[in-house]
Amino acid sequence: MALTRPVTLNGTPLSYVDFGGPGAPLLALHGHFGRARGWAALAAALAPGHRLLALEQRAHGRAEPVADVRPDAYLADAAGFLDHLGLGPLPVLGHSMGGAVAYRLAARRPDLVTRLVVLDAPARNEPPVLDPRPWPRRAATLAELHRLLAERVGPVTGYFLENAVEHPDGWGLLFDADTLLRSQWALLGDWWPDWLGSACPALLLHGEESTVLPTAQAEEMAARRPHTELLSFPGLGHWLHDEEPAGVARAVGAFLTGRHGLTGRSGLAGRSG
Template identity: 60%
Template structure:
């Protein structure tokens, strides 16, 4: 995927282009702590029929930040980004926080979204439905002498596998660290705590909801309720997968997405 930059609502946002210009576009939105490049395997699996355009969201990766991490800011960025590219309506795929942004984008800007693919993005992000909606990273190491040391420092905070977070690891002049600001990420997660049912039910386009049955973030009961309460929604449950289903079983995730796209 090729990295590009766009000026979006006063911010310089990075984005990756993963397909030919003439292919059917899919806007991909990562979740908290994520990077646009995590969609590279999916882009390869869907090529050449689809063009995955992955937006690196505000405060993440190589994108800028302005202190606003409210859910509306992510939606407004995505809408303006699509308009800037002259695209729409497109298929919008989002993971976790990016999934919430995706279905809120469809509810607020239906002219931009022809179909939804939501991976592990819940309609209710409040306790007790989601027992721990905020991962407090403020105690994580900010610099380490080596990448391995940074990994061990993060995993010592109770993270079984720091691989997802290390996608944001870079070497600075004073050692290895992560690209995102820790306070920003806590603020963003706190802002996402809420009842998003009206947004989930606020669009009528076809939707695929992908749920990892081993997820500690999206309860299976909520995923099934989401599918039952929104007409036109297909629920696919992936066994042996957790919250990062596309990383746990890339082939199964790609096949699930491909089948949904073929049925559109």
């Protein structure tokens, strides 16, 4: 049974979801606009061999408002979380911004990370960013919020609707638009030293239709970092774990257990670097 537990990291009250089970622990880090509970499908697919622990990161979900959304603040939270629970070293998985936190954690705290799984997170993060300020603030029903949000973000609406809650004046999203806009801008730039700064085995999962991680950069990331396998999924975009959860879960499970011959959504072999 999944349990949400409070945790205070670096003076900031946060929370995490412990999906439970007898398996080896695995840390999962969501991306911008994500939620810890968004890893539920992956946690179920990896059980009982793995016990997934998902940190709800600062400025996300029901976390209290914070001013500091620099990449180093997210990194300190992830390291502090593992130190707090005394769980390292263990595999760490992250999507997008969470993927950057994961590979920076592996570089800065190699004592905490045994294997690295990165979902569509670039080593060099370029604009544009996703501006949520024009998104609907309130809607009369959840269905109406879904419809209005779909007009903005398209078919990946479910990822963002993990933030949907009912307020006294209607349905809305939990995150603060201005804060997450600042957080995205803070992540822009060159993170190649951190991507190349660890030596543990790594799996880079990439959606070939992604607008965040270009295929050419994904291939360069795998080629330049030793012990890295690139698995590209044709037809999928940046939110590949929401678009093809079963395929992503199979790839992650195979990597965590040391199996090889990973295949993408259309049966194409992942590229190795």
